[in-house]
Amino acid sequence: MSNDPADTPVSTSPAPLRICIAGAGAIGGTLAVRLSAAGHQVSVLARGQTLQAIREGGLTLHDLHGTAHARPAADDQPSFGIQDVIFLCAKSQDMSALLPQIAPLVGSQTMVIPTNNGVPWWYFHREGGRFDGETVKAVDPDGALSRAVPLAQLIGSVLFITAEVESPGVIRSVNPHLMVLGEPSGEMSERLLRVRAAVEAAGIEARATDRIRDKLWTKIIANISTNPLSVITQGTLEQLYGLPELREVVSQIMRETLLVASSYGARVDIDPLTFLQLGEAMGAFRTSMLQDLERGRPLELAAIGDAVLEMADRFAIPMPITSAIVSLARFRGEAARRQREHKEQKEQREQQTQQTQPAARAA
């Protein structure tokens, strides 16, 4: 927890908001259920099996509050009208497809809140340092994300939440929820306090800060030190932070990243030992990157790994351990993706054979 007075919750009574959740996986599903239960007009932009499941049975969340259920409006088209708030809850590599899709939902007062782990594409927007206004190439190579939504409408968020999709539309989250929100400019604006109050009233501890990048770095350190390593070792948080042989690698990545964070003026109020203890206490959770590996899905290595290495490069800070672990995780992720592709192709071929066999026998 931060001692920063700006992090202190401010009590503002929340009026119901029109809230769209874009991407209804682990985080999107958690937010959609909690915000619906708090009386907001929630809609969900979803696709495929998830959309079908939400249309048929709504969303179910098992968390420390118990089990809650919601039936938000759901569509794969942005058919919900102008929103007060849009939470972007797809993986960062899916943002370039998602952002143009939400355009019809964005009015001049809409707050757009990305929830991604890693370095966000808006990092240098109103950052005030020597790289102010630049783009983060690893996540926004051609500046398309920066152009897709007016940067002035973005609010930064950092999610200290662990959640997993059990099956489409069913989410399990086993730790307390905390969301830190902040304007990229650091302003403690009225809209920031309004959205913070809405999230807090939905049973998610919510804090507003005038130094959102400090919190980003805290979470970046957690992600870069565990997510790629979890892909290589298949270790849970408890194992990564607790087993001496893994804890040492985690600590080295933490040290390398802390140096980068401080070069950008971030005040990361964590003591490494406490960080390791808190991480271990999060239990047998498999990081979101390990979950993606197991499903043969793309890994969020650009935002969580490459972008940090890019930030380090700007100050010529070496990150030898981090960069090796990120490369190994990429190799492992590619192998899993190829394996999944082969499996799908084999299943397709078998299906085709089964379909053609009766016809061949009849001939």
Ligand SMILES: NC(=O)C1=CN([C@@H]2O[C@H](COP(=O)(O)OP(=O)(O)OC[C@H]3O[C@@H](n4cnc5c(N)ncnc54)[C@H](OP(=O)(O)O)[C@@H]3O)[C@@H](O)[C@H]2O)C=CC1
């Ligand atoms: N899970 C966690 O504990 C935490 C995750 N985060 C961050 O939150 C973000 C979301 O992660 P998480 O919820 O775990 O991810 P999930 O993969 O569980 O969910 C992402 C969802 O977005 C959907 N999606 C992607 N693109 C579109 C699109 N164009 N239209 C409609 N739906 C779309 C995906 O659909 P489909 O399944 O079809 O691809 C999927 O349902 C990530 O950046 C992650 O790093 C942050 C803190 C903790």
Ligand SMILES: CC(C)(CO)C(=O)C(=O)O
């Ligand atoms: C593991 C955790 C909770 C923090 O490192 C996370 O953010 C993730 O799974 O992506």
